[in-house]
Amino acid sequence: MTMALKGAFGMLSPGGPRGRLSIFIFHRVLSQKDPLFPDEPDARRFDEILGWLSKWFQVLPLDKAVMQLRAGTLPARSAAITFDDGYADNATNAMPILKRHGLSATFFVATSFMDGGRMWNDTLIEAIRKCQNDSLDLSDAGFGHFKLTSVADRRLAIESLLGRIKYLAHDQRSQAVAQVQRAVPIALPDDLMMTSGQVIQLRDAGMQVGAHTCSHPILANLTDSEAMAEITDSKMALESLLNEPVSLFAYPNGKPGTDYCGKHAAMVRQAGFAAAVSTASGVSSAVTDPFQLPRFTPWDRTQLRYGIRLMLNLRAAAPQVA
Incomplete structure (x- = not known):
């Protein structure tokens, strides 16, 4: 199966002038599975995925x-x-696994x-997770009343909020x-x-370290x-910390035309970045705007389905805002 894939x-992804670049997006690598987010990879799952990718692809630094x-x-x-967000x-889970695979x-x-x-x-997530009651009334905040009697109830409450x-x-x-936090007066983690x-x-x-704004706002808002300021200040903060240029940027949330617009891509260029990534699915080719590079990660559990989903993505064109 590995050789066939x-x-x-x-x-589907030849080299040279017809080259096509697949960019994978992750957020977290958990120490163990989280019932509230069953699709978020834990360390064992991430290790399995990297095993596949290292056999199928030539993984390069993004720049x-x-x-x-x-x-x-x-x-x-x-x-x-x-990876997005930080x-x-x-650092504790993903980096050692990446190093073990030489990626x-x-x-x-x-x-x-x-x-x-x-x-x-x-x-919001941790407030709902840690709420000790079987329900949460957020009517005063305009969000209604939520049952919290099961993991499924809490997952629905989080998705809704x-x-x-x-x-x-x-x-x-x-x-x-802040209104939600006041309704659940309990200590929340500060080490995430x-x-x-x-x-x-x-x-x-x-x-490599790239910028993702300071406070992760929806730029279009x-x-x-x-x-x-969000774009440039995050760049300067990281460059000051690392004492080296930071040339890569990721749009918060990242949907073209919804979360950021063409003018924001121009701002990123003006700020001195060399490239930027969105969350539009698809792959990049020589004609793709380097300031709107698409990213995609399959959610399938088996090697075959994961590979097929990647093949379908390699055939897709990414939406962009010019």
Whole structure:
């Protein structure tokens, strides 16, 4: 099966001027499975996935892959691995597994959450996870009443709240999260995100570090000056920490035309980045905008289905905003 899939990927992802780059996107690698998020890979699952990818693809550092793609010299079956947000388990769990397989990855860090910060969505998730009651009344906040008698109930509550709050204006989103937190007055974890030292450890281990804004806002919901500040300040923060240029950027949430627009791609270019990635599915070719590179990771559990899903993605065209 491995040889057959490798041959198919070679046909769909040739080298040279017709090269096609697959970019994988991850967020976390958990120490053990999380019932609330059964599709989030744990260490064992991530190790299995990397075993497949290392046999099927030639995994390159993202900056090198982008340069070769634009120069028409990309090797056949090229791929890059990326992580978004900057979770601590990227350093504690993902990095050792990547090193064991001899692979590199790019880690996009939202800089405001380093050293004890917590992303707004994790505040909601952990509040629902740790709520000790069988129900949660958020009617005063305008979100209704939720049953919490089972894992499935809590998962539905999280999905509902994330969906309703994600696209609020930045200040409104912060207020909504604070209302939920007040309704669940319990200590929440402050070690979910990487420390500055862990970001440095990633770089020192041969990994790449990219910017992911400061506070992970929906750029399309910000004024132009606010968006530019989020983009440039995150770059400067990481460059100051690492004492080296940071050339790669990832759009928060990352849906073209919804979460960011063409003007934001122009801002990223203006800020001095060399390339940027979205969350649009598909693969990159020589004609792909280097500031809107698509990414895709299958969710299938078996090797065959995972491989077939990747083949389908290699045939897809990524939506972009020019």
